[in-house]
Amino acid sequence: METFDKDNRYSNILGWLAFLVTSVALYMVFEYAPTERVMGHIQRLFYFHVAAAWIAFFAFFVVFVGSIIYLKKRSTFWDNIALASAEIGVAFTTIVLITGPIWARPIWNAWWTWDPRLTTTLILWFIYIAYIILRASADESEKKARFAAIFGIVGFVDVPIVFMSIRWWRTIHPQVIEGGGMNLAPTMVQTLLVSIAAFTFIYFYLLLRRVKVEVLKNQVKEMKEELRKLQYN
Amino acid sequence: MTFFKQIKALVWKDLKSEFRTKEMLSSMLIFAFLVIVIFSFAFDPTDETLKEVFPGIIWVAFIFAGILGLNRSFVAEKQNNSIHGLMLCPADRSAIYFGKVITNLVLMLIMEAISLPIFIILFDYSFSGSILKLILVILLGTFGFVAIGTFLAALTANTRTSEVLLPIILFPVIVPLVIGAVESTGAIFIGEEMSEILPWLKVLGIYDLIFITVPFMLFDFVLEV
């Protein structure tokens, strides 16, 4: 197993870094940041909720970039990046979609509000779930990568239009609950930034690990091919 | 042959074979009709709330019926491998895309032109808006739906679960289009001012423009062998 140890060293370092920064972020969320006056303790959910949303969006941007580069260069590397990033993005979007209602329930007395940001996140979740399903239902790996890349571009181009249209839609239908509008103290902003940093480290850690899995899959495939040739000779 | 002549030839081929059997058109029409009838059981057709959801209902019917046509447009070419014949044509690949878009657009518009009056009669809906504006909205909405739908149908035609996959990947992408189409149709139905409708027309216009350009740029990648 020695061959893998070297490859795994970087992801291990990144993993420990992620752990460290996350610990600091958690300390700041629960101890350093002041309790919000109106919402109380539940507002502490805000930091990781927003950080998850940022990282999810960043992950989908990486899918978009990876898809474009893949279609230009046809390198498996960029396809792996796009796939890994889409999966991690869906995981973080799921976090946003679950923590959103948990935060909304005690504050607004409703689990779900058709707030533009929350609704856009839901549509994003659907788009990238579709991306993963599309990938799974193509037969050959080249087709998988090509179709996924095409959809990765289309899906990301759609995001700003989705957000715009949902925002206009909500302004026409009177909103019972007004979202957003929070005055952030400087310590709160610092806590948010550290939380985002923590999730960024976790993102890159997971990205590295997930890409590694794809590399191993290809390696297994090639070796099996070699084995098959040997057996026939 | 010029680009437009090529597209014309492709559209003509598709429409000719469709009008010979009227397979797709009749299925789409009956399906749209069925969706409306199902909705009338789901909501009380004599109720006031129906007036508010009516624009939504007709777009749901159009989109569901449209999916049927989109699914067939490339899967039908896979039978007998006619897609390879198309790809061997001395024509730009995007001509195939535009040809399919126009064919699907024609089929959907025929379906909508027949079913919309029936829907209005069935629900006894008192229509008080301008018909010209309504036609404009239906044209813009249908065009956007067909533009991205045809493109994604070409993608899914090459996968194992094409018929199931298309709605899953198409519906999240057309959210802005549905919002724009439903809102503007609703505003026209109750005879709102043009200034109320214009923002939604803009959404539809921007959507159409983007989702005819992006597929045009990417279509070569879909039809690689």
Add this chain to the structure above:
Amino acid sequence: MKNLDYLFAGYLIIWIIIFSYTMFVGKKQKNLEEEVEFIKRTLDKLN
């Protein structure tokens, strides 16, 4: 103070999702590494 339940539930879910995804990837990687080792040994034997 009942809001603390919600706060706790929120953070619990965040870490459940991240940990289960990490576990999922880790397990996949381990299985694949074992497979690579296995095929390598078989190849060595055959050569």
